[in-house]
Amino acid sequence: xxxxxxxxxxxxxxxxxxxxxxSFSIRQGETxxxxxxxxxGKTTTIRHLMGFLRPQSGKCFINDxxxxxxxxxxxxxxxxxxxxxxFFDDMTGTEYLSFMEKYRRIGSDSxxxxxxxxxxxxxxxxxxxxxxxMKQKLGLVSAMMHDPQxxxxxxxxxxxxxxxxxxxxxxxxHEREQGKTILMSSHMFEEVERxxxxxxxxxxxxxxxxxxxxxxxxxxxxAYTVTLSDPATARAFAxxxxxxxxxxxxxxxxxxxxxxxxxxxxxxxxxx
Amino acid sequence: MLNATLYLRGMKRxxxxxxxxxxxxxxxxxxxxxxxxPQMAKMLDGYVDLMPELMSSMGMVAGATTLIGFICSxxxxxxxxxxxxxxxxxxxxxxxxxxxxxxSMTSLLAAPLKRRTIILTQLCVMISGILIIxxxxxxxELICANHYFPGELDAGELLLLNVGLLALHLFxxxxxxxxxxxxxxxxxxxxxxxxxxxLMFVLKMLANMGGNAENVKYATFFSLFQPxxxxxxxxxxxxxxxxxxxxxILLYGAGCTVFCKKDLHI
Numbered sequence: 001x002x003x004x005x006x007x008x009x010x011x012x013x014x015x016x017x018x019x020x021x022x023s024f025s026i027r028q029g030e031t032x033x034x035x036x037x038x039x040x041g042k043t044t045t046i047r048h049l050m051g052f053l054r055p056q057s058g059k060c061f062i063n064d065x066x067x068x069x070x071x072x073x074x075x076x077x078x079x080x081x082x083x084x085x086x087f088f089d090d091m092t093g094t095e096y097l098s099f100m101e102k103y104r105r106i107g108s109d110s111x112x113x114x115x116x117x118x119x120x121x122x123x124x125x126x127x128x129x130x131x132x133x134m135k136q137k138l139g140l141v142s143a144m145m146h147d148p149q150x151x152x153x154x155x156x157x158x159x160x161x162x163x164x165x166x167x168x169x170x171x172x173x174h175e176r177e178q179g180k181t182i183l184m185s186s187h188m189f190e191e192v193e194r195x196x197x198x199x200x201x202x203x204x205x206x207x208x209x210x211x212x213x214x215x216x217x218x219x220x221x222x223a224y225t226v227t228l229s230d231p232a233t234a235r236a237f238a239x240x241x242x243x244x245x246x247x248x249x250x251x252x253x254x255x256x257x258x259x260x261x262x263x264x265x266x267x268x269x270x271x272x
Numbered sequence: 273m274l275n276a277t278l279y280l281r282g283m284k285r286x287x288x289x290x291x292x293x294x295x296x297x298x299x300x301x302x303x304x305x306x307x308x309x310p311q312m313a314k315m316l317d318g319y320v321d322l323m324p325e326l327m328s329s330m331g332m333v334a335g336a337t338t339l340i341g342f343i344c345s346x347x348x349x350x351x352x353x354x355x356x357x358x359x360x361x362x363x364x365x366x367x368x369x370x371x372x373x374x375x376s377m378t379s380l381l382a383a384p385l386k387r388r389t390i391i392l393t394q395l396c397v398m399i400s401g402i403l404i405i406x407x408x409x410x411x412x413e414l415i416c417a418n419h420y421f422p423g424e425l426d427a428g429e430l431l432l433l434n435v436g437l438l439a440l441h442l443f444x445x446x447x448x449x450x451x452x453x454x455x456x457x458x459x460x461x462x463x464x465x466x467x468x469x470x471l472m473f474v475l476k477m478l479a480n481m482g483g484n485a486e487n488v489k490y491a492t493f494f495s496l497f498q499p500x501x502x503x504x505x506x507x508x509x510x511x512x513x514x515x516x517x518x519x520x521i522l523l524y525g526a527g528c529t530v531f532c533k534k535d536l537h538i
Contacts, residue, residue, distance in 0.1 A: 047538075052538055072385055089374075090285070099277065104383045
């Protein structure tokens with residue numbers, strides 16, 4: 001069953017900006033990486049899913065509910081971390097979290113403490129004085145403390161240091177094991193590769209590929225067979241380059257990183 | 273329908289502003305009422321004779337012989353209009369447009385609440401603030417008048433006058449709130465939400481100066497508030513009060529509807 005469904009979504013901002021006829025769907029329990037450069041339409045698509053924007057044409061659904069009509073009901077089981085995170089600056093982190101708990105009417109089953117421990121975050125200070133990374137962690141805690149089944153992260157790891165980035169990957173993998181449906185947009189190919197099973201690539205407002213991470217990799221595997229002077233050299237060569245040895249011949253394959261795959265979609269012609 | 277947590281947060285945030293504005297109001301009301309003396313009234317009338325344009329632009333006219341006439345002239349022409357107007361402008365902008373502009377509205381919308389609940393709660397914060405200012409002013413005036421001139425001020429007349437004042441403040445609040453709902457950027461919200469009431473007030477001051485400028489009074493909604501006539505229970509003046517109340521309701525309704533339907537780029 002598809003948990004998140006976008007059907008022919010279009011919003012034209014003029015001057016080639018916007019999203020055009022975007023369609024994809026994410027099944028329950030799937031982790032979907034939404035890749036694209038700045039201004040490609042990732043955030044615009046997410047704003048439609050959140051019910052902030054009404055589609056000019058097309059529709060989107062979460063849990064079979066229309067994202068614009070039923071936005072308040074959808075939100076009860078959804079956690080969202082915006083790309084440009086902004087809280088009430090006059091509050092401390094602690095005040096903000098307890099405000100959100102009461103505002104959302106999260107009872108005693110709040111995961112706040114568990115998440116704060118996980119991210120090693122002390123939310124006592126004023127939000128205004130927090131670093132970007134701390135704000136990002138605060139946003140993640142706030143988005144997940146009601147234990148939603150659907151998670152939407154808009155560039156969740158920007159501002160986190162590498163250690164926290166792997167911590168985040170760990171968290172996503174843990175949530176995925178719990179059967180959560182996750183949509184995350186990202187510039188970080190490595191993190192998408194490590195966390196997602198499906199990838200959608202968007203460019204200039206149009207989806208140019210929706211595939212599994214595996215399929216994407218497979219399509220970009222290249223194999224080479226080299227012949228060496230004697231079996232001993234061949235064995236050493238195979239060992240060093242991870243190839244398959246057959247007497248004097250060694251077959252090595254290279255996998256393009258997701259980044260290179262990505263560049264093959266973007267590189268070259270500017271408009272298409 | 274409403275969210276108690278959000279309401280309490282809004283009230284807590286506006287407390288500081290309310291205290292400052294009420295303090296300023298207290299100072300003015302206390303001084304002006306204590307000044308009501310035939311002797312002092314004569315002195316103020318002397319100022320009016322000396323510089324009629326300036327005094328009347330502030331809504332101050334000569335010949336206020338009763339206490340209610342005196343305060344209508346010296347309080348309800350400027351101080352009690354401008355201070356609550358300041359509140360409407362600041363609060364109206366802060367409750368909606370500012371939070372959309374700085375993205376903090378995202379936290380409120382990414383929750384299982386209808387936009388209607390959010391905007392009605394914000395509206396309640398605004399109206400509560402206006403009510404607090406006006407009720408405080410009324411009580412203050414009664415205490416003050418009772419302290420200096422027991423039996424001089426008719427409580428009924430004052431109450432009627434302040435219902436009229438409340439209607440005006442709610443209407444100004446309506447302009448600010450609707451502008452705040454309409455625009456997603458603070459600069460536009462303030463251009464209209466502060467610009468319109470201030471322009472209208474300047475026009476009122478112009479019209480007060482009399483002469484050729486008097487016709488300007490038809491161009492400003494402040495003319496709907498006629499303190500002397502309201503206190504006297506004049507029919508036409510009370511109809512104007514009703515018009516302001518209805519206008520305020522329509523403005524709030526429009527603002528909320530716009531907010532519920534509009535695209536939010538947050």
